[in-house]
Amino acid sequence: MKLLVKNIKKLVQVEEEPIKWVAGADMAKLNCIDDAFLLISEGKIEDFGTMANMPNFDDSEGVDVMQEIDASGRMVFPSFCDSHTHLIYAGSREIEYSDKIKGLSYEEIAKRGGGILNSAERMHEATEEELYESAMERIHEIISLGTGAVEIKSGYGLTVEDELKMLRVIKRLKETTPLQIKSSFLGAHAVSAEYKGRQSEYVDMVISEMIPMVAAEDLADYIDVFCDKGFFTVEETDRILNAGMKHGMRPKIHANELDYSGGIQVGVKYNALSVDHLEFVGDAEIESLKGSETMPTVLPGAAFFLNMVCSPVRKMIDAGLPVALASDFNPGSSPSGNMKFILSLACINYKMLPQEAINATTINSAYAMGLQDEVGSIARGKIANVFITKEIPSIEFMPYAYGSNLVDTVILNGQVL
Ligand code: NIG
Ligand code: FE
Numbered sequence: 557m558k559l560l561v562k563n564i565k566k567l568v569q570v571e572e573e574p575i576k577w578v579a580g581a582d583m584a585k586l587n588c589i590d591d592a593f594l595l596i597s598e599g600k601i602e603d604f605g606t607m608a609n610m611p612n613f614d615d616s617e618g619v620d621v622m623q624e625i626d627a628s629g630r631m632v633f634p635s636f637c638d639s640h641t642h643l644i645y646a647g648s649r650e651i652e653y654s655d656k657i658k659g660l661s662y663e664e665i666a667k668r669g670g671g672i673l674n675s676a677e678r679m680h681e682a683t684e685e686e687l688y689e690s691a692m693e694r695i696h697e698i699i700s701l702g703t704g705a706v707e708i709k710s711g712y713g714l715t716v717e718d719e720l721k722m723l724r725v726i727k728r729l730k731e732t733t734p735l736q737i738k739s740s741f742l743g744a745h746a747v748s749a750e751y752k753g754r755q756s757e758y759v760d761m762v763i764s765e766m767i768p769m770v771a772a773e774d775l776a777d778y779i780d781v782f783c784d785k786g787f788f789t790v791e792e793t794d795r796i797l798n799a800g801m802k803h804g805m806r807p808k809i810h811a812n813e814l815d816y817s818g819g820i821q822v823g824v825k826y827n828a829l830s831v832d833h834l835e836f837v838g839d840a841e842i843e844s845l846k847g848s849e850t851m852p853t854v855l856p857g858a859a860f861f862l863n864m865v866c867s868p869v870r871k872m873i874d875a876g877l878p879v880a881l882a883s884d885f886n887p888g889s890s891p892s893g894n895m896k897f898i899l900s901l902a903c904i905n906y907k908m909l910p911q912e913a914i915n916a917t918t919i920n921s922a923y924a925m926g927l928q929d930e931v932g933s934i935a936r937g938k939i940a941n942v943f944i945t946k947e948i949p950s951i952e953f954m955p956y957a958y959g960s961n962l963v964d965t966v967i968l969n970g971q972v973l
Pocket of ligand 1 (some may be wrong): 617642664671675686782813858884886887888890
């Protein structure tokens, strides 16, 4: 069965020769084909080009079953890749939302037992089935908003059992949804209530109990640590990353959201796939990222929701670095997985060009979750995860119309949903 999308007004993010990421000045370039076709076969992208050069598929041998979509006036994008989420959670945290409006900081809320510990309590009470059902609702929502690949973290369990419970839910989602999913173990998201005042014992427990059990069930692709002021130190992060790497989990960490934490440097030291948040980035952090294989990843939803300073994205791009963007979908700092809204925030708050923001939410965020060879662009042989927009006048219209869902048709693994 083949699927032919014809008369596409603009086919966006096309790659003749796939590359691992786009960096620096190249981030402003976006390869597109006007008046295009896209041919999908067996779940993969088989061919694309201009309508003028489209082969006459009707006459070709062997092509007997062909589903066709006429995309006149509409564009085709590769699905968004959301490389950083915490979308398994129980309950919501709008009480803290009010506290934040009244002026309490993220750290103050955390110290009062709110924040991550609040979610950990609810996580403890929730069954695996309940978590699966609520995560499925969020998954359906993000699919309808154009996401085709997502990374999901544990980190609201904070006990061996509850961390495993979260990761088992992610495993089940990998098996039962059409999304490409990667999982990260984030036992070091906060010190659990039980270990209050005994942080180093908690870290020992993460290393000696949690990591081996997570690895034994092969539940995590990556290892994450919240390396920041008031959470885990560089030394603790160093130990945890080492332990995770011994079990084959590559680092992919939370860093420099609340201060110059040293998180970026320790991430680069261990060849992290990505370092994420990055509100506090200076020359030393930029120097350490240069020449590394680590993707700087910015989470505009969290900075918006917590009203934080913005990461110096322009400075990083001007220094020649690549930048990825992700939603951080979680109940505390970013209760939305809407990647198109992330595009809008990136343009307005970070002065990214629409083309840069699109690169950062597709090919670069695919890299940040280890999927750059499979998704993130329109390239022959890649998985056919794309969406067809509603009728839109230009690429810029995507971030511009910030409140409208402009996704009309979702195609994942070559299947029209
Ligand atoms: O990425 N910064 C650390 N962790 C999450 C927030 C977790 C929460 O508040 O529930 C984040 O923003
Ligand atoms: Fe996060």
